[in-house]
Amino acid sequence: MPTYKAPLRDMRFLMNEVFDYPAHYARLANGAEATPEMVEAILEAAASWCEEVLAPLNLSGDQEGCHFNAGKVSTPAGFREAYRQFVDGGWQGLSFPVEYGGQGLPTSLSVFKAEMMGAANWSFSMYPGLSLGCINTLLRYASEAQRSQYLPALVSGEWTGTMCLTEPQCGTDLAQIRTRAEPQPDGSYRITGTKMFISAGDHDLAENIVHIVLARLPDAPAGTRGISLFVVPKFLVDSDGSAGQRNAVSCGSIEHKMGIRASATAVLNFDAAVGHLIFEPNKGLEAMFTFMNTARIGIALQGIAHAEASFQGALSYARDRRSMRALSGKKEPDSIADALIWHPDVRRMLLTQKAIAEGGRAMIYAAAQTADLMFNAVLEDDRAAQAQYDNMLGFYTPILKGFLTEMGLEAANLGMQVFGGHGYIHEHGMEQIARDARIATLYEGTTGIQALDLLGRKVLIGSRGKCVRDFTRIMLRLAGPHLAARGSKGRMARSLTRHAIQWNLLTLRIMWRAARDRDLVGSTSVDYLMYSGYVMMGHFWALQAEQARQRLRSGQGAESADFYRAKIQTAEFYFDRLLPRAEAHRRSALAPTRSLMQMDNGNFAFP
Numbered sequence: 001m002p003t004y005k006a007p008l009r010d011m012r013f014l015m016n017e018v019f020d021y022p023a024h025y026a027r028l029a030n031g032a033e034a035t036p037e038m039v040e041a042i043l044e045a046a047a048s049w050c051e052e053v054l055a056p057l058n059l060s061g062d063q064e065g066c067h068f069n070a071g072k073v074s075t076p077a078g079f080r081e082a083y084r085q086f087v088d089g090g091w092q093g094l095s096f097p098v099e100y101g102g103q104g105l106p107t108s109l110s111v112f113k114a115e116m117m118g119a120a121n122w123s124f125s126m127y128p129g130l131s132l133g134c135i136n137t138l139l140r141y142a143s144e145a146q147r148s149q150y151l152p153a154l155v156s157g158e159w160t161g162t163m164c165l166t167e168p169q170c171g172t173d174l175a176q177i178r179t180r181a182e183p184q185p186d187g188s189y190r191i192t193g194t195k196m197f198i199s200a201g202d203h204d205l206a207e208n209i210v211h212i213v214l215a216r217l218p219d220a221p222a223g224t225r226g227i228s229l230f231v232v233p234k235f236l237v238d239s240d241g242s243a244g245q246r247n248a249v250s251c252g253s254i255e256h257k258m259g260i261r262a263s264a265t266a267v268l269n270f271d272a273a274v275g276h277l278i279f280e281p282n283k284g285l286e287a288m289f290t291f292m293n294t295a296r297i298g299i300a301l302q303g304i305a306h307a308e309a310s311f312q313g314a315l316s317y318a319r320d321r322r323s324m325r326a327l328s329g330k331k332e333p334d335s336i337a338d339a340l341i342w343h344p345d346v347r348r349m350l351l352t353q354k355a356i357a358e359g360g361r362a363m364i365y366a367a368a369q370t371a372d373l374m375f376n377a378v379l380e381d382d383r384a385a386q387a388q389y390d391n392m393l394g395f396y397t398p399i400l401k402g403f404l405t406e407m408g409l410e411a412a413n414l415g416m417q418v419f420g421g422h423g424y425i426h427e428h429g430m431e432q433i434a435r436d437a438r439i440a441t442l443y444e445g446t447t448g449i450q451a452l453d454l455l456g457r458k459v460l461i462g463s464r465g466k467c468v469r470d471f472t473r474i475m476l477r478l479a480g481p482h483l484a485a486r487g488s489k490g491r492m493a494r495s496l497t498r499h500a501i502q503w504n505l506l507t508l509r510i511m512w513r514a515a516r517d518r519d520l521v522g523s524t525s526v527d528y529l530m531y532s533g534y535v536m537m538g539h540f541w542a543l544q545a546e547q548a549r550q551r552l553r554s555g556q557g558a559e560s561a562d563f564y565r566a567k568i569q570t571a572e573f574y575f576d577r578l579l580p581r582a583e584a585h586r587r588s589a590l591a592p593t594r595s596l597m598q599m600d601n602g603n604f605a606f607p
């Protein structure tokens with residue numbers, strides 16, 4: 001059976017030596033409790049719970065799947081007990097306000113915990129994962145009364161939350177939403193409609209489920225300007241805050257799907273269910289974006305979680321399994337053949353997985369720090385800082401979600417490849433990781449939609465390229481002092497500098513051409529997103545390599561010399577073998593739209 005070991009050494013390296021989280025926490029209004037000892041205790045407790053409780057339920061959960069019986073959904077064996085432990089451990093409330101029963105710790109700690117949970121068992125992690133966005137939306141937009149009604153049970157994990165956007169006729173294009181909300185004399189609303197693909201929409205883990213639902217008021221304008229946001233509990237909430245009478249929301253079915261089979265994906269029917277408006281009428285989509293940004297960083301983590309899990313499986317197999325002799329001569333003369341890990345092509349696969357997992361983790365840790373700073377600005381009521389960090393996070397989000405989930409899928413595929421035919425067999429767990437990873441590029445906005453968000457909304461319209469200029473300035477600052485250095489240090493610095501300049505030029509060229517060609521942004525956006533992802537990951541690999549070099553030189557690091565050397569070597573691999581892909585994306589991004597758009601729709605096939 002596949003096992004999982006939390007990559008604590010890598011996490012500590014990033015936290016303490018690359019991003020200096022101890023100093024970062026010391027500066028935050030809610031960081032006083034996040035002392036190095038406390039952080040270490042949280043990481044270790046989360047790691048052992050994920051390794052010992054969640055990981056062993058991953059394969060069996062996939063095999064058994066969820067059950068749907070007479071309108072009721074049940075999760076696979078072991079999930080209820082594990083969820084109970086999750087609640088008893090206080091894990092859901094780690095980063096939520098103390099006034100609602102949370103521990104008030106910085107957001108980033110939840111992110112670190114979420115990676116471990118996701119790598120151990122992504123399906124399981126989705127039940128509490130969906131609650132995070134629900135809680136954030138209520139925290140930010142709900143009335144005082146709504147917050148005290150729902151948040152304590154959500155923050156403790158006794159209840160879970162969902163996001164109900166998708167309907168049968170629309171997922172991306174929410175302007176087409178048909179679910180209706182009829183106002184009632186008592187100030188509540190009756191919600192009627194069908195939502196589909198709702199993750200954690202129904203299950204047996206929690207005593208109540210709080211649905212955040214997008215619906216239209218009777219007089220709402222057409223399109224996205226006429227969508228409002230409602231809170232609709234599965235069980236109505238009594239005045240003492242407990243779950244009472246059953247609301248008119250029912251689960252019609254659950255999906256039979258390719259992966260994440262232990263996560264219930266529900267069709268929910270709202271038949272005049274009682275709901276309450278959150279935020280202002282017709283401004284639901286605006287409020288929902290809080291939900292979506294939180295969820296999207298959560299899904300970016302899925303790429304890393306699957307890359308890490310698949311890498312761990314593949315590495316152990318490649319060390320054990322023997323096949324033929326290494327090209328450069330016998331390496332293990334006492335064995336019948338050399339281990340797979342000696343073969344250059346197997347090393348290419350393993351190093352690609354490692355580079356994706358560890359490079360992606362660094363990107364997430366940088367974004368998590370920005371999320372902490374944004375929350376800190378909210379606590380300190382510093383509007384300017386809030387806007388600054390919000391913009392930064394808005395730039396990171398589509399790159400992380402789009403690029404890291406695509407790369408996570410590649411890593412998961414490579415894991416199967418390292419196993420050869422055995423990778424295709426269920427019991428090894430590698431094909432499950434590939435199936436589970438596949439959804440990440442689809443939900444929470446497909447890669448295509450993330451790319452349009454990045455290039456259209458964030459880069460061109462939102463900032464006229466400023467977000468790229470700001471990030472590339474950081475790249476240039478990192479590279480500048482090492483431009484004349486010898487060896488890989490200098491090569492990385494020069495490559496980073498070239499890419500920083502090129503990223504700005506690419507943005508400018510697209511900006512000029514987009515003014516004349518309406519199809520340009522859509523035709524170029526996925527290549528632009530992938531280019532941005534490769535370059536951004538290059539920056540974070542160069543940063544890790546530089547920190548490792550400094551530790552090696554000073555002999556002051558917390559890790560072994562081998563650990564630091566492996567970091568530098570992985571960075572070298574990334575710059576030699578993966579970053580060059582950025583150039584193909586750049587060239588493709590600049591190709592004329594004509595070859596994409598010229599074919600008549602009727603001429604795509606001639607049956």
Ligand SMILES: Cc1cc2nc3c(=O)[nH]c(=O)nc-3n(C[C@H](O)[C@H](O)[C@H](O)COP(=O)(O)OP(=O)(O)OC[C@H]3O[C@@H](n4cnc5c(N)ncnc54)[C@H](O)[C@@H]3O)c2cc1C
Nearest residue numbers: 163164165166170171172197198199265443444445446448
């Ligand atoms: C397992 C699973 C769990 C899910 N969980 C949830 C959940 O909890 N809550 C929820 O509300 N939804 C959920 N979803 C729905 C998911 O978010 C949507 O499926 C997704 O957003 C895509 O929408 P769609 O399926 O309608 O595809 P469509 O919107 O029909 O898109 C089809 C294709 O066309 C592309 N496309 C569409 N419009 C454009 C455009 N304007 N420009 C360029 N390309 C475009 C898309 O990128 C995609 O490739 C889940 C789905 C699945 C499968």
